[in-house]
Amino acid sequence: MVSVKSVVPTSVLLLAFAITLVPAQADSSFPFGMEMQLDAAPLPGSKRIPDLDIGDSGATILELWCKSGKGQFSVAGNTVVFVAGPMQDRACPADRAQADDELIAALSAATTWRRDGGVVSFIGPKILRFQINSD
Incomplete structure (x- = not known):
């Protein structure tokens, strides 16, 4: 016969273990349906x-330092492919337009x-880090 004292601690431990696994699994998925911001400071003279x-x-709307446009992410496991669509070029200083082009290329x-x-x-010749917006 199993006593209640020996069952409760085991079940509590199993529940605690299961709870710790759920966030780790949820945190490893690609952020489909989410918005995220580049982990970078604004360029001089800009707040963007x-x-x-x-x-x-995977359809993506990009709002960069100067340009905006659309693109598409395709994901299989940890492999990612990003294809940029046409970008709308706003009247911006050349340094911001160049930074946008470099970001799209990366x-x-x-x-x-x-x-x-x-x-x-996103890992390639350059590593780009994005913070997922929590709002």
Whole structure:
């Protein structure tokens, strides 16, 4: 016969273990349906920081330092492919337009991704870190 005292601690431990696994699994998924912001400071003379709004199917709206447009993320496991669509070029200083072009090129060159809680990294020749917006 099993006593109640020996069952309760075991079940409590199993429940605590299961609860710790759920957030880790949820935090490792690609951020479809989420908005995130580049982990960078604004450029001099600007308050804007690049932002990606990734839809449930990977369709993405990009709001960069100067330019805006659309793109598409395709994901298989930890492999990622980003294809930029046409960008709307606003009247901006040349340095911001160049920074946008470099950011798009770095996203397009990324071959893998990793998520660590609220931070998503796109990894290629350059590593880009984005903070998932919690609002």
